[in-house]
Amino acid sequence: MVPHQQHAPDLNQATLRWLNELADQGVFTTDTELRIAVWNRWLELHTGLETEAVVGRSLFDVYPDLLARGMDKRYQQALEGQVSVLSQRLHRYLIPMPPVIEATGLAQMLQSVRIAPLTVEDRVVGTITLIEDVTERVLREDELKQQIEELETLQASLRASESAQRFLSEASKLLASSLDHGVTLENVGRLVVPELADWGIVDLLDRDGQLRRTLIAHEDPAKVALAHQLSERYLPRPQDPAGIAEVLRTGEPLLVPDISESASGERSCNAELLALLRSLQLKSFMCVPLVLRSRMVGVLSLVSAESQRRFGPADLYMAEELARRAVVAIENAELYRTAQDAIREREAFVSIASHELKNPLAALLGHAALMLRRAGQAEPLPPRALRSVHAIMEQADRLNTMINSLLDVSRVQTGQLLIEKTPLDLAVLVERVVTDLKVAVNSHTIALRKADQPILVIGDEVRLAQVFTNLLGNAVKYSPAGGQINVGITTDEGQVHVSIADPGLGIPAAAIPNLFQRFYRVTRTSDKHVSGLGIGLYVVKEIVAHHGGTITVESTEGVGSTFTVHLPLPKAERIAG
Amino acid sequence: MILTREQQDGLSELINIAFSRTAASLSELTDQRVLLDVPEVVLHPSHELVSVLSGMVRNDVAAVHQVFNGLMAGDALLLLDYESAVLLIELLTNESSGKRLDSSAREVLVEVGNILLNACLSMFGDLLHVHLAFSVPRLQVEGLQVMLNDIIAGKEELRYALVVYTGFSLRSGTVNGYLVLVLGVASLDRLLQAVAEA
Numbered sequence: 001m002v003p004h005q006q007h008a009p010d011l012n013q014a015t016l017r018w019l020n021e022l023a024d025q026g027v028f029t030t031d032t033e034l035r036i037a038v039w040n041r042w043l044e045l046h047t048g049l050e051t052e053a054v055v056g057r058s059l060f061d062v063y064p065d066l067l068a069r070g071m072d073k074r075y076q077q078a079l080e081g082q083v084s085v086l087s088q089r090l091h092r093y094l095i096p097m098p099p100v101i102e103a104t105g106l107a108q109m110l111q112s113v114r115i116a117p118l119t120v121e122d123r124v125v126g127t128i129t130l131i132e133d134v135t136e137r138v139l140r141e142d143e144l145k146q147q148i149e150e151l152e153t154l155q156a157s158l159r160a161s162e163s164a165q166r167f168l169s170e171a172s173k174l175l176a177s178s179l180d181h182g183v184t185l186e187n188v189g190r191l192v193v194p195e196l197a198d199w200g201i202v203d204l205l206d207r208d209g210q211l212r213r214t215l216i217a218h219e220d221p222a223k224v225a226l227a228h229q230l231s232e233r234y235l236p237r238p239q240d241p242a243g244i245a246e247v248l249r250t251g252e253p254l255l256v257p258d259i260s261e262s263a264s265g266e267r268s269c270n271a272e273l274l275a276l277l278r279s280l281q282l283k284s285f286m287c288v289p290l291v292l293r294s295r296m297v298g299v300l301s302l303v304s305a306e307s308q309r310r311f312g313p314a315d316l317y318m319a320e321e322l323a324r325r326a327v328v329a330i331e332n333a334e335l336y337r338t339a340q341d342a343i344r345e346r347e348a349f350v351s352i353a354s355h356e357l358k359n360p361l362a363a364l365l366g367h368a369a370l371m372l373r374r375a376g377q378a379e380p381l382p383p384r385a386l387r388s389v390h391a392i393m394e395q396a397d398r399l400n401t402m403i404n405s406l407l408d409v410s411r412v413q414t415g416q417l418l419i420e421k422t423p424l425d426l427a428v429l430v431e432r433v434v435t436d437l438k439v440a441v442n443s444h445t446i447a448l449r450k451a452d453q454p455i456l457v458i459g460d461e462v463r464l465a466q467v468f469t470n471l472l473g474n475a476v477k478y479s480p481a482g483g484q485i486n487v488g489i490t491t492d493e494g495q496v497h498v499s500i501a502d503p504g505l506g507i508p509a510a511a512i513p514n515l516f517q518r519f520y521r522v523t524r525t526s527d528k529h530v531s532g533l534g535i536g537l538y539v540v541k542e543i544v545a546h547h548g549g550t551i552t553v554e555s556t557e558g559v560g561s562t563f564t565v566h567l568p569l570p571k572a573e574r575i576a577g
Numbered sequence: 578m579i580l581t582r583e584q585q586d587g588l589s590e591l592i593n594i595a596f597s598r599t600a601a602s603l604s605e606l607t608d609q610r611v612l613l614d615v616p617e618v619v620l621h622p623s624h625e626l627v628s629v630l631s632g633m634v635r636n637d638v639a640a641v642h643q644v645f646n647g648l649m650a651g652d653a654l655l656l657l658d659y660e661s662a663v664l665l666i667e668l669l670t671n672e673s674s675g676k677r678l679d680s681s682a683r684e685v686l687v688e689v690g691n692i693l694l695n696a697c698l699s700m701f702g703d704l705l706h707v708h709l710a711f712s713v714p715r716l717q718v719e720g721l722q723v724m725l726n727d728i729i730a731g732k733e734e735l736r737y738a739l740v741v742y743t744g745f746s747l748r749s750g751t752v753n754g755y756l757v758l759v760l761g762v763a764s765l766d767r768l769l770q771a772v773a774e775a
Binding site for chain 2 (some may be wrong): 086
């Protein structure tokens with residue numbers, strides 16, 4: 001076991017003893033002929049080769065493998081004075097050793113090796129090789145590396161999920177921002193392209209169960225146009241065996257990571273379509289169902305093309321989340337559109353109905369008037385019958401007024417309220433309305449503070465008379481009998497103000513903001529019931545607005561209300577005034 | 578001291594020969610065809626080295642440092658920026674190192690540096706007919722300035738640095754690096770003389 005002395009003339013006894021007894025590395029030396037001189041105990045233990053069996057033999061004789069692996073060069077360099085470092089990653093081992101049993105199974109020792117010249121007084125007398133067992137260190141490091149990689153993967157997925165959450169929350173905001181059907185679909189397109197895919201397509205089921213392609217989004221408008229043409233010819237049908245139809249039937253999303261590898265995308269395609277699709281460089285696609293309260297309403301399809309992006313499960317998740325948000329927005333927009341349609345239908349109905357009602361009413365009024373005329377001449381009526389005819393005339397008149405109001409509302413709604421403006425003296429007009437009303441109203445006093453000069457405005461005489469008649473009528477209707485209604489007319493700063501004040505019930509403060517909305521009626525706590533449609537003030541406001549004016553109201557409950565119409569004066573009048 | 582055209586050509590040729598040997602041994606080691614670019618040789622006073630090199634390598638560097646002694650003495654360095662070092666390891670081992678130099682990657686780097694530096698220095702040794710003694714190469718990973726200061730500081734003698742710019746091309750990529758020899762005036766004179774006589 002003692003190193004062979006004559007082959008290691010340059011190592012002293014103490015060094016040899018240290019190498020043998022204490023070193024926890026493999027150490028061997030050679031002479032200049034590369035014959036082994038020292039072979040320490042560590043090597044004996046690990047290789048199973050006794051010192052006696054190797055000392056004096058050529059290194060390459062003991063391990064021919066070293067020659068095959070070009071180690072002769074390294075040893076030659078060492079004899080020339082150079083130091084060589086052999087890394088375990090590139091060499092795994094220098095001296096083969098029987099595998100040891102590790103926790104992971106049989107393992108070959110990993111070695112870190114230094115080969116250096118053995119020199120005595122600047123003279124190279126041989127080589128020395130140090131072999132360190134680094135298996136454990138490498139395994140530990142690999143383990144650490146794996147842990148770090150796992151951590152980094154986790155971090156990356158956290159980051160991805162954070163950015164996904166951000167995207168989805170942005171998506172929710174954008175989708176909630178409009179009730180317009182077209183804008184909502186556009187927003188879906190904007191969210192999908194180019195963030196998630198190159199193409200975004202929405203197909204919605206209509207009432208007849210047919211698919212309607214409602215959105216094709218792509219950054220290039222030319223491609224969108226091409227896709228629209230394609231869609232006209234090859235719109236998916238619910239009875240198709242695969243693709244969008246399949247998603248509609250099953251409610252399961254479809255993910256095709258690579259179109260070229262999948263036949264399913266081609267199953268329902270004919271050759272021409274296939275060629276077209278190929279020219280679009282389609283790479284990957286996914287279709288997710290648009291489901292609203294467990295009812296299938298359509299399919300959102302995302303396609304990757306020129307970006308050559310390959311969709312994976314994470315993309316599918318995003319698409320599904322987006323679909324979930326989009327479907328609510330699309331449905332809201334649909335409902336809003338339906339509601340708008342219903343309103344338009346109602347308005348059309350009101351307009352038609354009012355016109356239709358006017359015809360029989362005109363006949364009714366005509367005949368009643370005829371009866372009255374005859375009663376005054378050749379065919380006198382008994383007094384009770386005469387009262388009835390008067391009642392018929394009165395009620396028919398009321399009905400006529402209401403129908404006219406309804407017609408006005410529908411004209412305002414449809415933009416058909418015609419205002420024929422001519423120059424007129426507003427002071428005269430107001431006075432005439434007051435005088436007319438005084439004849440008809442016996443229950444109230446109407447006091448007019450006349451203007452002392454003509455007040456010229458540009459307006460529609462009939463419509464403006466309607467405004468003041470309506471306001472005065474309200475004043476009478478909503479104030480107790482015997483009260484005095486004050487009408488005033490003043491001018492200042494280019495405006496004329498006509499005010500009508502009644503000592504009536506007053507209007508609750510909470511009701512004032514809604515007063516001029518159509519079909520709005522003030523709910524009162526008192527028992528007094530006053531009939532009406534709640535459209536008079538709406539029409540008044542619209543007429544005044546058509547004259548470039550405004551209407552304001554001041555009111556105290558139990559004290560009375562003052563309505564004031566403000567109309568612009570023409571410029572010449574302003575200068576004169 | 579400024580290199581003459583002849584001296585520069587002579588040095589380049591020598592290093593070229595040394596590198597072609599080196600390329601062969603690297604190829605053998607990695608079972609890949611390794612090409613080393615035709616090196617460019619420039620001489621700088623050692624105190625200029627930091628500013629010259631910091632223009633070429635950014636941030637942290639990985640340097641294989643080997644001290645040599647004998648009739649010619651000095652420091653030999655293989656300098657790579659950190660990313661290049663990582664890339665070189667990946668190219669050599671065909672394994673992803675995950676952007677880090679672990680200890681086994683460092684060892685590979687030391688071996689590669691060792692082979693390159695040995696090739697160069699032994700070429701000079703042969704040329705000068707002198708025996709050079711080498712230290713065990715070490716890898717230093719730190720800021721450029723810190724590392725160079727370690728080598729340059731505390732030396733009284735005016736020293737020069739031969740900077741050899743080179744690139745390794747492997748099948749799947751190219752890594753650029755620098756080989757730097759820091760020599761005393763005496764050693765440099767001896768080397769240039771030998772180059773002139775060769």
